[in-house]
Amino acid sequence: MSSGAGRGPAIVARLRRLALGDDPRHASRLRFCLVSVALHLAWAMIYFYAVSVGAIAPEDARIMLVSNVVGVLGFYPWVRSGCTARMQDAGLVIPQMIWGSLSGSVAFVMSPTLRPALLQVICLVQVFGFFGLRPRQIAVTGVIAVSLLAGLLVLGASGGIPHFDVCKEAFPLLTSMAILVVITAITVHRSRRRIALTTQKLALQAAIASMRELVIRDTLTGLFSRGHMLELLQRESERAQRTGLPFRVALIDLDHFKRINDTHGHSIGDEVLRCFGDAVREAMQSADSAARWGGEEFLLLMPEARSDTAAVAPLARLRLQVHQPPPSAALLKKLEVTFSAGVAAHTLGDTIEDTIDRADSALYAAKHAGRDGWRVASGEEALAG
Template identity: 35%
Template sequence: MPTSVGASAPPESSPEPRHDDDHDWFTRLGNAVLTTDSRQRRTLGLLLLAALVTATVVALLVYATAIGVAQARHIGWLAGFFGIFMVGFYATIRSGLNRRFSDPTLALPQVMSAQSLIATGYAMTGPVHGATVIMLSLVMVFGMFSLRPAALRVASLYTVAVMGAVMYWCVRHQPEHYPARLELFNFALTAVVMIAISQLSGQLMDMRTRVKTQKIALEQALTHIKEMAARDELTGLPNRRRMMNLLQEHATRHARGGPRFYVCIIDLDHFKSINDSFGHAAGDAVLRAFASQAQQVLRNTDMIGRWGGEEFLLLLPETPPGEPTLGVARLRDTLAVMPASPSLPDLRVRFSAGFARYEDGEPIDQAIERADRALYAAKSAGRNRSVVL
């Protein structure tokens, strides 16, 4: 509505916050830091988590210098080494150079480097050096989720060896802060913890293997169940529900520019007399033989499913090679010279077929109804023929 002269214009509304832009910004930042590759992101995520823990430890060591139990120069060197360690591994993984190694996660080098730096910190922290022993265990716990048991045993042995050497050096050069008896206790405790973690790693790997095996088995069972739910048990063809889904998918594809298709319903002529004369086992054999021949004769693009009883539904796209209706004609000719089943060499299978060409935008049920009317017309005209509506 136009505004009258002299009327005050309505105040402009304040812009809405752009939450989507914020989300996109965080996404771009995450991709820039962690890459878009899922495996690389997982590896970098673990490294950054380790960096966060390391930063916390460095902060505690800085506090130790503030209360006078550690030398600032030593802690500064240690923090610098930790920084170089983290930046070096981050650059290697972020650049993709880690893919050249047999273990792209570089878990073993990371664990061994971390343990070396912690052992160095053990020698630098004087009166509070016992606190660094906890970090050895924390690093190994991280390793349990990244390393195989054999590699974790190597890391454990390395940790025990390097800590033994550092403790021996500390006892010789700083006995006032590193008494021999206390260091012997710390060494024994470190060795026991490393051995325990190695054993737990093996058990954890066994559990992960069992869980993975169970997951694969469950996925296979689910796939089999889905397949069974979409297949006719007798003929192995897609069942009615599956064919309805396929028809709807093709209708949607056609609406987006895909090929048009025909719906065809086939009914085996005088099938009830086969059951009555030869038994239901013979009737089942005829149904299986028909399904097998149809799959061999029809085009690769054609799809056939069991619609119910002796009726079958075909989805026939208008794509090369040949016209959609020709495949059904070939199937009729093939069945005219072939036995209905090995147990009935003299019996021939004949069928009536009704075709409906799918029209733009019509419901699938409507196309099926037209095919069904065409089938009824084929039966009324004497059977063993096809009618297109």
């Protein structure tokens, strides 16, 4: 009993996946196609019933059924195959709307008994413009539908439609045309509103992303801010607690930076910080993260540095970047900028504060050792030659 109950939802899910696929956007298009298929099948059943009661001649019903077959087999398989995915109207909404209006108009000519219902169907077709069409597209389909009804009225008034009584048919046709105009206008308004809301949403998302960048980035150097780096350190610490794998940090400080500010001014000092931030980005590994820790201090997070040797390698590259900078950072060489750094490993049981304190102690050891180099908190030293 439970096995049968479990198979039911699984079968439904499998059929749904078979009919709609796995892509949500593609599934949305296919849902519209399936609604259209259902309408065509419903009208095919109505035509069969109308033939059985003598309301429609069999030969006329065959012609109308052909339009239903095209509606059932012509659009859904094409969209389901994915061949329309790159089209602007990937769901073939416009062709289906036009085909529905055209099929209804042909049936209107051939079936006097079903004319009132067919006029309602033609109006209903225009409602499908709600399904993601742009205002211009909706207007085009609305004009086509109104033109078809106007053509039916002219054709009927001129005697081109059998069993057409102008006195009886004109009012329903004119009313349906008016309804189509209203539906088109409402749908165009809704489409414009949807586009405006989408635009506002995208602008809001861009503003939020921009504000987030302002929060997590240092505006001068483009590196992460201290606050965001603390979040990254905490996240990395939690990962280290789970895996038992250590990571390393390097606390970096520009040597004699106050002298640069006092001698050349703060604008030059800011340019030095910007150029140094670029050098840090160039030197670090893709998995590393860097932040302006405060003033002329920087912190480098190296989550994949399992050894002191691996942690020192980015510092060696950074020193080369500072000693032999690219033309865009020539100021570093001109002012003979150097840095000192302290490296510390974060291991199981450590707090972030403990690790940074050890890196800070190693940094001061590097300063006392003559600057332009680094020390590792474990005791192993690697100073500039």
